[in-house]
Amino acid sequence: MIKENFEKYIVGLQNKITLKLEEIDRVAKFREDNWTRPGGGGGKTKVMENGKVFEKAGVNTSSVYGSLPEPMQKLFQVEEAKFSACGLSLVIHPQNPMVPTVHANWRYFELYDAQNKKIDAWFGGGQDLTPYYLFEEDAKHFHRVYKKVCDKYDPMFYSEFKKACDEYFWNTHRNEARGVGGLFFDYLKESEKTSLEQWHRFVTETGNKFLESYIPIVEKRKNHPYTEHNRKWQEIRRGRYVEFNLIHDRGTLFGFKTKGRIESILMSLPPHAQWIYDYHPAPESAEENLLKVLQTPVAWVED
Amino acid sequence: MIKENFEKYIVGLQNKITLKLEEIDRVAKFREDNWTRPGGGGGKTKVMENGKVFEKAGVNTSSVYGSLPEPMQKLFQVEEAKFSACGLSLVIHPQNPMVPTVHANWRYFELYDAQNKKIDAWFGGGQDLTPYYLFEEDAKHFHRVYKKVCDKYDPMFYSEFKKACDEYFWNTHRNEARGVGGLFFDYLKESEKTSLEQWHRFVTETGNKFLESYIPIVEKRKNHPYTEHNRKWQEIRRGRYVEFNLIHDRGTLFGFKTKGRIESILMSLPPHAQWIYDYHPAPESAEENLLKVLQTPVAWVED
Numbered sequence: 025m026i027k028e029n030f031e032k033y034i035v036g037l038q039n040k041i042t043l044k045l046e047e048i049d050r051v052a053k054f055r056e057d058n059w060t061r062p063g064g065g066g067g068k069t070k071v072m073e074n075g076k077v078f079e080k081a082g083v084n085t086s087s088v089y090g091s092l093p094e095p096m097q098k099l100f101q102v103e104e105a106k107f108s109a110c111g112l113s114l115v116i117h118p119q120n121p122m123v124p125t126v127h128a129n130w131r132y133f134e135l136y137d138a139q140n141k142k143i144d145a146w147f148g149g150g151q152d153l154t155p156y157y158l159f160e161e162d163a164k165h166f167h168r169v170y171k172k173v174c175d176k177y178d179p180m181f182y183s184e185f186k187k188a189c190d191e192y193f194w195n196t197h198r199n200e201a202r203g204v205g206g207l208f209f210d211y212l213k214e215s216e217k218t219s220l221e222q223w224h225r226f227v228t229e230t231g232n233k234f235l236e237s238y239i240p241i242v243e244k245r246k247n248h249p250y251t252e253h254n255r256k257w258q259e260i261r262r263g264r265y266v267e268f269n270l271i272h273d274r275g276t277l278f279g280f281k282t283k284g285r286i287e288s289i290l291m292s293l294p295p296h297a298q299w300i301y302d303y304h305p306a307p308e309s310a311e312e313n314l315l316k317v318l319q320t321p322v323a324w325v326e327d
Numbered sequence: 328m329i330k331e332n333f334e335k336y337i338v339g340l341q342n343k344i345t346l347k348l349e350e351i352d353r354v355a356k357f358r359e360d361n362w363t364r365p366g367g368g369g370g371k372t373k374v375m376e377n378g379k380v381f382e383k384a385g386v387n388t389s390s391v392y393g394s395l396p397e398p399m400q401k402l403f404q405v406e407e408a409k410f411s412a413c414g415l416s417l418v419i420h421p422q423n424p425m426v427p428t429v430h431a432n433w434r435y436f437e438l439y440d441a442q443n444k445k446i447d448a449w450f451g452g453g454q455d456l457t458p459y460y461l462f463e464e465d466a467k468h469f470h471r472v473y474k475k476v477c478d479k480y481d482p483m484f485y486s487e488f489k490k491a492c493d494e495y496f497w498n499t500h501r502n503e504a505r506g507v508g509g510l511f512f513d514y515l516k517e518s519e520k521t522s523l524e525q526w527h528r529f530v531t532e533t534g535n536k537f538l539e540s541y542i543p544i545v546e547k548r549k550n551h552p553y554t555e556h557n558r559k560w561q562e563i564r565r566g567r568y569v570e571f572n573l574i575h576d577r578g579t580l581f582g583f584k585t586k587g588r589i590e591s592i593l594m595s596l597p598p599h600a601q602w603i604y605d606y607h608p609a610p611e612s613a614e615e616n617l618l619k620v621l622q623t624p625v626a627w628v629e630d
Contacts, residue, residue: 057605071604082604197583263596270573271583280500280574287605293566295603299596301374301385302360 026145026224027108030132034085034112035068037130037231041114042070042083044235048242049075054083059285064090065108069288073295077123077246081116082291086284092135093281102143106136109282111149112231113275115292116238121258122248124155124162124203125265126238127292129275130231132224145220147227148210150185151234152193153241154203154265156258158314160324162241163204167324169237170207173229177222182325185209190321195268201318202268206237257311260303262294269293329448329527330411333435337388337415338371340433340534344417345373345386347538351545352378357386362588367393368411372591376598380426380549384419385594389587395438396584405446409439412585414452415534416578418595419541424561425551427458427465427506428568429541430595432578433534435527448523450530451513453488454537455496456544457506457568459561461617463627465544466507470627472540473510473533480529481521488512493624498571504621505571509540560614563606565597572596 042054052075060066067086072078087110097105111131118125130149137143153166167186174181189208194201207230212223269276269292279289305311345357355378363369370389375381390413400408414434421428433452440446456469470489477484492511497504510533515526572579572595582592608614 055604073604080602080604197589259599263600266569266600267573267593270570286500290570290602291604293602295601296562297569297600297602299383299593299598299600301358301376301383301594302590 026220027110027132027134030224030228031087031110033228033231034110034130037234038068038070038083038085038112041235042072044239045072045078045081045083045116048239048246049077051076052078054081057288059288061086061088061090061282061284063283064088067285067288069285069291071291075119077118077120077242079117079119080291080295081114082288083112083114084288084291085112086110086288088282088284093283095281096278100135100144102135104138105143106138106140108134108136113292117262117294118242118246120246120248121156121250121254122159122245123242124153125262125294127152127154128231128234130227132227145213146210147212147220147223149227149230150189150192150206150208151230151237152189152203152206152208153238154261155314156261157254157310158204158317159241159245162245163322163324165240166204166206166237169233170230171325173226173233174207176229177226178218181226182207187321193268195264195272197271198264198267199319200264200315201321202265204317204324205321256298257305259294259296259298260300261314263297263299265294266297329523330413330435330437333527333531334390334413336531336534337413337433340537341371341373341386341388341415344538345375347542348375348381348384348386348419351542351549352380354379355381357384360591362591364389364391364393364585364587366586367391370588370591372588372594374594378422380421380423380545382420382422383594383598384417385591386415386417387591387594388415389413389591391585391587393585396586398584399581403438403447405438407441408446409441409443411437411439416595420565420597421545421549423549423551424459424553424557425462425548426545427456428565428597430455430457431534431537433530435530448516449513450515450523450526452530452533453492453495453509453511454533454540455492455506455509455511456541457564458617459564460557460613461507461620462544462548465548466625466627468543469507469509469540472536474628476529476532476536477510479532480525484529485510490624496571498567498575500574501567501570502622503567503618504624505568507620507627508624559601560608562597562599562601563603564617566600566602568597569600 054070065088089108092105128151135144171182185207189205214220357373360372368391392411395408431454438447474485488510492508517523
């Protein structure tokens with residue numbers, strides 16, 4: 025029943041999040057596209073563009089199943105197998121460069137043998153924040169919300185998943201973080217310590233906290249004045265976001281390998297991006313300060 | 328001596344090409360950066376930005392050597408080995424959306440065993456054109472110049488290298504070509520039919536023809552009137568260019584794997600790119616016409 029419950033959960037969360045974003049934006053509405061995957065399953069893509077507050081926001085759910093593609097077999101170290109995967113994936117790129125981009129994902133995966141017997145199951149996901157201008161209190165707020173959820177389950181979860189997030193969202197070819205992190209977890213499987221049902225509760229609770237983690241930051245910064253220069257910096261940093269998603273992101277690669285709907289996979293890409301050769305911000309500027317912070321993971325809240 | 332001669336050749340060609348581009352642009356100049364690679368070798372990066380004609384143009388030479396990184400060992404199916412690689416790589420993104428982007432690369436690779444004995448050597452490279460608005464006569468001109476070079480060496484070369492180009496510059500995840508192709512060749516090794524010296528002459532001759540293949544197109548289109556809409560379409564298509572280079576391009580991956588200078592590798596990325604969700608050009612527009620042409624390789628000149 026975990027699968028059915030989680031499928032219902034993500035569709036409900038998708039509605040809750042998109043309604044809230046529309047309420048804040050007041051101008052733009054989400055467009056909805058339902059799609060089916062030839063190999064099995066499909067999804068519901070919701071995208072808002074050119075809003076007053078949100079320049080581009082995608083909130084997608086999908087539930088796909090079928091034969092596990094060969095490259096995924098290698099990854100999971102199994103022979104011929106079947107799989108089902110359902111999840112919600114969102115990326116929000118606001119207009120104002122003072123408002124950070126946010127990404128979140130909550131997913132559940134089941135693996136079956138050739139006789140359709142379930143052989144494995146796990147949860148994965150996380151939430152991370154990518155500011156263009158750093159307001160430390162925003163990063164702290166974001167981390168604090170998720171730490172509180174983690175602490176209810178295990179005193180080690182926050183530091184473990186925070187570290188995994190810093191490691192995962194690392195642009196190795198630039199030697200810098202994509203943003204200020206958050207949580208990242210994968211292969212959350214049934215163990216002696218934690219049942220799959222407990223993981224289920226943990227993951228859905230981080231999902232329930234998403235609006236609380238992000239919306240107060242949007243409200244606080246959305247009318248902050250900004251210049252053309254700030255906007256240019258936002259687009260340069262969005263170039264780094266593109267680099268991470270196309271070069272490193274496992275979710276994007278999973279989408280390609282399972283032949284998911286390409287426009288749904290790439291809705292994560294920012295509306296505008298720039299690449300200027302060998303760009304360096306002015307010494308001691310706010311832009312340079314961000315770069316310094318992205319070079320070493322920061323302990324945003326006390327462990 | 329092939330290596331030394333080719334190294335001299337690419338530096339000369341780099342000067343020739345950058346001088347010509349400056350002459351045409353009249354406003355912007357190339358900035359020159361010399362860099363060294365910790366593992367051995369280095370390069371000379373030349374980049375021009377915000378010109379009147381050229382929005383961003385990178386013309387780079389490099390000559391690197393050292394231990395062959397492990398992922399490259401697998402690719403070349405060798406054990407522990409040393410390598411040297413030198414080449415010229417260029418990408419030119421013009422301002423005017425009626426002028427196509429062009430990419431070219433000419434390179435020479437040598438492989439040595441642990442005792443520094445040369446065990447293999449080959450040339451590689453090619454040239455390809457990426458229009459935003461299709462002028463068939465431009466595509467034909469570009470292909471015709473290179474066919475003439477090919478035909479001097481072997482009547483089969485043009486069709487073989489043209490086909491390889493169509494296959495290589497294929498954005499599999501979009502199921503469309505990056506542009507209208509040109510030539511692509513790799514692993515041009517000594518054989519009974521062709522000596523390495525002949526490959527050397529062939530590759531340098533395609534290099535010598537680069538300005539003749541591209542500059543007349545620039546001259547013809549650089550003052551063509553265009554609208555904001557044309558510019559938007561150019562940026563959307565430049566998004567596809569980013570996708571190809573970061574997801575599929577072997578040269579970019581080679582640069583990452585051999586820990587080349589990141590700003591030199593990514594100089595190929597366009598100055599501005601856009602991603603609009605599920606964008607479709609108007610039916611029977613010039614934009615839709617381009618997309619149709621990119622779906623099936625075209626025989627631009629008679630074989």
